[in-house]
Amino acid sequence: MLAKGQTVVALMERLAPKHIAVPDDKIGLQLGSLRKDISTVLVTLDVTDEVVDEAIALKAELIIAHHAIIYRPLSHLQTDTPAGRLYEKLIKHDIAVYIAHTNLDVADGGVNDMMAEALGLTVTGHLEDIHTDKLKKLVVFVPESLQEPVREAMFAAGAGAIGHYSHCSFNISGTGTFLPQEGADPFIGKFGKLERVAEVRIETIVPASAEKKVVQAMLKAHPYEEVAYDLYPMDLNGRTFGLGRVGKLPEAISLSAFGEHVKQALDVPFVRVVGVPDKEIRKVAVLGGSGSRYVRHAIFAGADVLVTGDIDYHTAQDALAAGIAIVDPGHNAEKIMKAGVAAWLQSRLTEQKSATRAVASAVDTETFKLL
Structure with missing residues (x-):
């Protein structure tokens, strides 16, 4: 028997309850209806044209994404714009889109725990209580x-x-x-x-x-x-x-070795590193997504390095002067949630003896290329 859309979302909210999201975050059902049987759920980081085409090919009725497709109130819905075309394609193929963002970041077993586990950290706390x-x-x-x-x-x-x-x-x-x-x-x-x-x-x-x-x-x-x-x-x-995680590596390694470890563990094509290459790294702070404003939190936590995305030039300068290293694997490192969430959902659906399947998107939505 197939699960209803409401049932799938109720399971998702067991992993990432809505009440733990950062205030005013754009989460929940953003497009379509949950009042239907779901044969396939596609789990993705971003909802792009290629991801929607993938959902159509899989005959998925529901997409669960980490990043919202609607950020601000819509003043119009023009289908000759990129966003309008995306919404039109989703509506024409009756594909609903549900967003789990900061609630999935904060959740036990969510994005930040997945990243910390991939890096081999023994977690001791959060970067910021939410x-x-x-x-x-x-x-x-x-x-x-x-x-x-x-x-x-x-x-x-x-x-x-x-x-x-x-x-x-x-x-x-x-x-x-x-x-x-x-x-x-x-x-x-x-x-x-x-x-x-x-x-x-x-x-x-x-x-x-x-x-x-x-x-x-x-x-x-x-x-x-x-x-x-x-x-x-x-x-x-x-x-x-809380947002972010602080933890320790099994043993200290150099910053250059740790940067290579991050690249392999998070399956990213490149990382940007701030700091002295032979700096000893043992205590690590990690935060999925954009973490420029969390450098001070990482310093306060006593971290040797902060692993996070979207670090700007001046924040990098400040971090270097303060003596904390940074490894920036890019915002797309959060793609780790695709397989993690899909596996978690599939396990819960199987427990309920549902024929609905949860599939991790195979589409690479990384925007930046290294030349």
Whole structure:
């Protein structure tokens, strides 16, 4: 059975939740409809004419891209312009385009983690914190004999995680009372009779981002017609998500050797290097995309080198003067996300026994050529 477009996107948002994106980033569905069966999803870095032709050849109904095709509000849609022709081709072939940008950069297992893993880094932190999930306390009262299914449903939906521990809860036994009124359909008890039931008060932690999902799961698993529960904020923070990664190489190497390592690991045709060739490199900061404004972050993190794209001349001069090296593999180094996202999506689709396939684009969208 084929997955619906909404299902594919829901899976994608498990990897790259929209709420962790940088504010005002252009993410989500940008063109077309998700209300259809999807036989093939094409995962790409950029949406170009060649990529759209590839999607047409594959009979793909959905493209998931890292870079947006619509950056600003459209004042017109003229099909004799390059952008207009692209939109027209997508619409004529009923191909939807969904964007996962900074949310995919920030996500655990996203672009920056893929790049760090390819470079062989043991990650120790972020370059810049972007989003911290607030924690809430969920309290629910359940009959003693049915507490386990309710607790497990909440855990499965995302409750109960504290640091490196999961399934965290506190449980207190007590007596619940209620009197069914006219119109009630009680799971326990009878109309007009006061009931006393042995119940358990279950307390657990819920990230604010998972609040709706956890509450819905709890209500679905709970046997009562009217569920007694409390949900309140706490002065505690949950997980923090951030842009870029900082980590260490297994052993120190020279900057020139490291530059060659970056070129091979990220499969790019060339890299630009700033710094003394024999400088010792051990601690590395990496950021997919344009990272000129993150040089100071890398210095503050104590990195020997920053791996990022689109470094301008004056930023390179400042970095050299500050004593931090730079290896610039270009913006297109983010293409690592194509195979990574396609494999992740295919695994989730297979788990759901879906016949939908996720395919990494084979089109090279690198703009720059080295002569």
